[in-house]
Amino acid sequence: MLLRHSHASPYSRKITVLLHETGLIDDVRLEDADGWDEPDALVRENPLSTVPTLTLHDGRALFDSAVICEYLDRQHAGRAMIPKTGELHCQVLLDQALADGIMGCAELIAMEREKRPEALRWDEWVALKQRAIERSLDRLEQNTEALTDRVDLGTISVAVALGYLDSRNLVGDWRGSRPALASWFAEYSQRPSMTATAPPA
Numbered sequence: 001m002l003l004r005h006s007h008a009s010p011y012s013r014k015i016t017v018l019l020h021e022t023g024l025i026d027d028v029r030l031e032d033a034d035g036w037d038e039p040d041a042l043v044r045e046n047p048l049s050t051v052p053t054l055t056l057h058d059g060r061a062l063f064d065s066a067v068i069c070e071y072l073d074r075q076h077a078g079r080a081m082i083p084k085t086g087e088l089h090c091q092v093l094l095d096q097a098l099a100d101g102i103m104g105c106a107e108l109i110a111m112e113r114e115k116r117p118e119a120l121r122w123d124e125w126v127a128l129k130q131r132a133i134e135r136s137l138d139r140l141e142q143n144t145e146a147l148t149d150r151v152d153l154g155t156i157s158v159a160v161a162l163g164y165l166d167s168r169n170l171v172g173d174w175r176g177s178r179p180a181l182a183s184w185f186a187e188y189s190q191r192p193s194m195t196a197t198a199p200p201a
């Protein structure tokens with residue numbers, strides 16, 4: 001399998017962390033790609049030109065990250081990263097949705113700051129997205145206990161989202177008023193899957 005990805009992309013990191021956690025990492029060849037460049041090879045596989053995109057042995061290409069995770073979780077015999085039944089099934093998907101939402105807001109802020117011409121920047125839009133991130137972090141702080149002692153797609157997604165906020169310094173000191181979440185993240189970040197996939201500083 002071939003994974004087109006970017007080290008700076010949190011959605012890509014979700015996949016590489018999951019590959020490490022499931023032992024599938026050696027079954028996948030990684031290739032750097034930047035969706036913004038619309039590279040031919042990526043666009044042929046994924047008309048949205050986004051990473052991650054996973055090309056299977058039979059030539060089919062999978063995107064987006066949630067679909068890739070669902071597929072990969074059926075390709076190994078270890079503990080399921082998405083429990084197929086029970087209460088945790090929904091919780092894992094909900095955690096992923098919240099974390100993906102945080103990444104989405106953070107990316108929009110980053111684009112506004114880094115890509116949009118200065119004269120066209122929209123401060124209210126940035127503030128709106130920042131408030132959404134702050135509220136989501138508060139929700140995670142309230143529910144940190146539910147993340148504890150779990151390694152699954154939900155906790156992977158939350159940890160990757162927090163790592164992305166840190167790597168881009170998008171919300172300042174989020175830890176100050178969220179000690180439980182900060183401590184959970186510090187411990188989770190020590191996992192070999194997390195250290196092996198840390199984004200560029």
Ligand SMILES: N[C@@H](CCC(=O)N[C@@H](CS)C(=O)NCC(=O)O)C(=O)O
Nearest residue numbers: 009010011035036050051052064065
């Ligand atoms: N919902 C998608 C989001 C993927 C995404 O937005 N990837 C970014 C990099 S983090 C990208 O490739 N952006 C290029 C573009 O939007 O042109 C997923 O979960 O895979």
